Amino acid sequence: xxxxxxxxxxxxxxxxxxxxxxxxxxxxxxxxxxxxxxxxxxxxxxxxxxxxxxxxxxxxxxxxxxxxxxxxxxxxxxxxxxxxxxxxxxxxxxxxxxxxxxxxxxxxxxxxxxxxxxxxxxxxxxxxxxxxxxxxxxxxxxxxxxxxxxxxxxxxxxxxxxxxxxxxxxxxxxxxxxxxxxxxxxxxxxxxxxxxxxxxxxxxxxxxxxxxxxxxxxxxxxxxxxxxxxxxxxxxxxxxxxxxxxxxxxxxxxxxxxxxxxxxxxxxxxxxxxxxxxxxxxxxxxxxxxxxxxxxxxxxxxxxxxxxxxxxxxxxxxxxxxxxxxxxxxxxxxxxxxxxxxxxxxxxxxxxxxxxxxxxxxxxxxxxxxxxxxxxxxxxxxxxxxxxxxxxxxxxxxxxxxxxxxxxxxxxxxxxxxxxxxxxxxxxxxxxxxxxxxxxxxxxxxxxxxxxxxxxxxxxxxxxxxxxxxxxxxxxxxxxxxxxxxxxxxxxxxxxxxxxxxxxxxxxxxxxxxxxxxxxx
Numbered sequence: 001x002x003x004x005x006x007x008x009x010x011x012x013x014x015x016x017x018x019x020x021x022x023x024x025x026x027x028x029x030x031x032x033x034x035x036x037x038x039x040x041x042x043x044x045x046x047x048x049x050x051x052x053x054x055x056x057x058x059x060x061x062x063x064x065x066x067x068x069x070x071x072x073x074x075x076x077x078x079x080x081x082x083x084x085x086x087x088x089x090x091x092x093x094x095x096x097x098x099x100x101x102x103x104x105x106x107x108x109x110x111x112x113x114x115x116x117x118x119x120x121x122x123x124x125x126x127x128x129x130x131x132x133x134x135x136x137x138x139x140x141x142x143x144x145x146x147x148x149x150x151x152x153x154x155x156x157x158x159x160x161x162x163x164x165x166x167x168x169x170x171x172x173x174x175x176x177x178x179x180x181x182x183x184x185x186x187x188x189x190x191x192x193x194x195x196x197x198x199x200x201x202x203x204x205x206x207x208x209x210x211x212x213x214x215x216x217x218x219x220x221x222x223x224x225x226x227x228x229x230x231x232x233x234x235x236x237x238x239x240x241x242x243x244x245x246x247x248x249x250x251x252x253x254x255x256x257x258x259x260x261x262x263x264x265x266x267x268x269x270x271x272x273x274x275x276x277x278x279x280x281x282x283x284x285x286x287x288x289x290x291x292x293x294x295x296x297x298x299x300x301x302x303x304x305x306x307x308x309x310x311x312x313x314x315x316x317x318x319x320x321x322x323x324x325x326x327x328x329x330x331x332x333x334x335x336x337x338x339x340x341x342x343x344x345x346x347x348x349x350x351x352x353x354x355x356x357x358x359x360x361x362x363x364x365x366x367x368x369x370x371x372x373x374x375x376x377x378x379x380x381x382x383x384x385x386x387x388x389x390x391x392x393x394x395x396x397x398x399x400x401x402x403x404x405x406x407x408x409x410x411x412x413x414x415x416x417x418x419x420x421x422x423x424x425x426x427x428x429x430x431x432x433x434x435x436x437x438x439x440x441x442x443x444x445x446x447x448x449x450x451x452x453x454x455x456x457x458x459x460x461x462x463x464x465x466x467x468x469x470x471x472x473x474x475x476x477x478x479x480x481x482x483x484x485x486x487x488x489x490x491x492x493x494x495x496x497x498x499x500x501x502x503x504x505x506x507x508x509x510x511x512x513x514x515x516x517x518x519x520x521x
Contacts, residue, residue, distance in 0.1 A: 049077040049084075056086050058095055059113040061506070067259075069111060077110070082147040084110045085122075092118045096510065098148065098168075101188040111197075115507050125508045129501045132475050134517060137428050140475070143493065143514040144174050144181050150495045150512060152203040152266075152483050154211065159488015161241075164495065164514060165203040169215060173241060174514065176488075190232055190245040191215055201265040201329075201482075202231075202277070206311065210234050211242040212275070216263035218255050224295040225255040227282070229264045231309075249309065249316050253302045254295030256282035262327040262344075269311070271337045277307040280327040284346045285377035286366035298381070304365050306331070306341070306357065324363035324389065330419040330483065331357065332435070340435060340459075342417035343392070345369055347444065348376045351401065352411040353392035354420075354437070354457070356467050364389045371409040393459065394466065399473040400439075400455050407468065415451035416440035419483035419495070423456075426490040427519060434458035436474065436492055438481035442503050449503050452477040454484065454494060454517070477501035479512050490519030 054077055057069040072095065076087040086095040097112030116122040134140035148166035155162050162174040169187030174180075191198045195217045202214030211234045219226045231249040234242035255261050262280025270276050281304040283289075288296035304326055308319040331341035343353040343363070350369035357363075367383045369376055371391050383389075392409040395402030401412035411417050419438045423431050434456050441451030454475040462468050475494075483495035496512030 045080070047079045049079055051075065051077050053108060055109045056088075056095070056097075057109065057111050058088075058097075058115065059111070072112070084112070086110060086112055094119060094122045096122070100193065101186060102193045103188055113507075114510060121508075125499065125504070125510055128499050128513065129477065129479060131515070132477060135474055137520055139516075139518050139520055141516050141518075143176070143516050144172070145513040146172055146511050148511050149497050149509060150482070150514065151201040151497065153485035153487075153493050153495050153514070154203050154205040155485065155487040156205060156209070157487050159491050162485070162487060162493055162514070163203070163205065163211065165200060165213065166511075167200055167497075169198045169200040169213070171203070171211070171213070176516075184241055184243075185213075185245065191217075195219060195228060199261075199263050201263065202267045204267045204269060204275075205242070206269055209237055209240075209242055211245065212248070212267050213245060214264050214267055214277070216261070218261070219252075223293065225293055226252050227255045227261060227263065228252055231267070231277075251302065251318070253300045254282065254297070257287055257289035257291075257294055258284070260284045266328070266330055268331065270308075270339070271333055273311070275309040275311050276321065276331065276339075277309060278325070278328040278331065278341070279303050279305050279307055280325075280329075281365065283366070285348070286380050287377065288379065299366060321359055322357050322361050322363065324361075324365045324367070325355070326365040326369075328355075328357075329417070330438075332420050332422050334422045334433075334435075335424070340420055340422075342420055342437060344416055345413060346376065349413040350376065351392075351408050351413055352415055352417050354395075354410040354417065354469065355390065355392050356459075358390070361390045362387065363392075391466070394462075394468045395457075395471050396468050397471055399453075400457075400471040401450070402469075402471060410469070411439065412450035414442035414444050414446060416442065417451075418481065419485070421484045421486045421492060423486075423492075431456055436484050438478075438484045438494060440480050440482055440497065441500070443506065445503065452480070452501055454478065454481060475517070478515070480509065488518075490521070492517050 051074040056072040056074050058072045073089040074086050075089050078085045084097050094116045095112035096114040097110050100107045100109040148168050150164045151167045152165040160177050164172045169191045171185035173184040198215040198217050200215050204212050213232045215230050217228045219228050229251050230247050232245035233248035235244040235246045260283050264279045266278040286298040305323045306321045308321040309316040325343050327344040328341040333339050339357040341355050341357050345352045350372050355363050366380045394407040395410045397403040402408035418440045421436050437455045439451035456474050457469045457471045459469050479496040480498040480500050481494050482497040485493045494515040498509035498512045
């Protein structure tokens with residue numbers, strides 16, 4: 001089959017753009033396209049594959065805003081390392097995806113979850129943005145680039161080894177001392193692909209050097225369709241690293257309506273030694289949906305809340321620690337044991353939230369959002385008589401959407417606050433005792449993009465004993481930052497989910513990188 005004219009262009013360009021990934025850990029500098037092309041002779045090899053030997057599937061958005069895969073006839077397929085570039089028949093488009101691996105090994109199926117109108121758009125999306133200028137007294141550098149979108153970071157806190165979880169379930173080991181990276185776990189090592197693709201956005205490392213990883217898989221054979229949630233815990237330590245993940249906890253609840261299955265995500269050990277787990281909503285605002293394949297009962301008793309689990313239990317039971325949280329993607333504790341959690345809002349335009357989480361409290365969802373007293377959606381239920389809601393932290397700015405004159409509870413709508421970490425004595429006085437918060441950025445089209453940044457927030461109580469925060473922007477723009485993790489003296493690591501620094505929707509999110517923001521020594 002003749003190769004399309006633009007095939008050679010994309011081979012050379014993408015090989016050049018990915019050349020930096022050939023080294024174990026990417027260097028701190030980010031080169032421009034001309035510099036990348038100059039590396040062609042030492043770049044990664046581009047292998048042309050016979051399309052007839054492969055089954056290609058493209059991810060598409062269905063009528064119910066659910067993602068599915070459809071078969072594609074390919075004119076050309078190129079493989080560069082672990083990434084596959086597919087030219088669909090009779091179109092100028094290019095698809096980017098990965099080879100499916102099951103328990104028996106690599107298959108001949110390629111699943112593409114990125115689509116580009118033409119070569120130029122693909123090349124533009126393949127470039128990493130220049131690093132923003134770090135704040136005074138800090139350095140900023142690239143630690144690693146990954147072949148799949150990273151979603152969480154974990155470590156033992158010493159700043160020597162970092163574990164990076166990818167949204168498909170792969171786990172990478174980043175050796176920060178010797179500047180090396182290797183894949184520690186393959187998703188196929190422990191996730192059954194027959195149940196469907198996994199959404200994997202929760203991971204932590206405990207003091208026994210055990211990794212906990214949370215997977216969400218849609219069981220499309222069940223009626224209604226169900227979310228199969230598993231918390232895996234490694235069973236061995238090999239050469240100092242956690243290994244052999246086994247199912248430790250399992251539960252099931254109805255899969256979400258449309259795209260709103262936020263799933264079970266962040267997991268972390270609290271000051272009391274218990275495990276805390278974020279369980280996001282399965283709806284936008286408690287809507288029933290109009291597809292008979294999905295449950296129409298709104299939120300479930302296990303969703304839109306934070307769980308508490310006993311790590312010593314062989315058959316752990318869920319305690320609901322707090323409710324009313326639509327998508328509490330990140331949380332952490334300060335030295336006083338105060339728990340702070342970010343929370344993402346609905347498609348309507350109330351502010352996103354930062355909440356001080358206390359046991360037994362209700363934070364509003366789906367009855368109310370932010371500090372808005374009115375009902376946002378007509379199908380939202382009325383709260384039980386006497387039900388009280390705890391309001392979010394008020395942001396006094398000057399960043400994140402708030403100001404002294406007009407406080408916001410808490411962030412710009414749709415800015416998607418994600419990871420959060422407390423800053424202790426290792427950090428300079430202006431930062432010490434505050435929090436770093438990453439904001440993934442808006443996915444809905446708005447007149448102005450918001451997020452794509454790292455914020456510093458310092459909390460206090462006002463004269464009414466209400467929590468307020470003084471907020472400044474630390475880094476902007478950064479590529480869809482989805483997590484921030486403290487490890488080592490005066491060092492935090494930022495997980496860039498993709499390379500987007502402005503809203504391009506759900507597609508074009510080619511895998512990102514890991515950044516280190518460190519106090520100058």
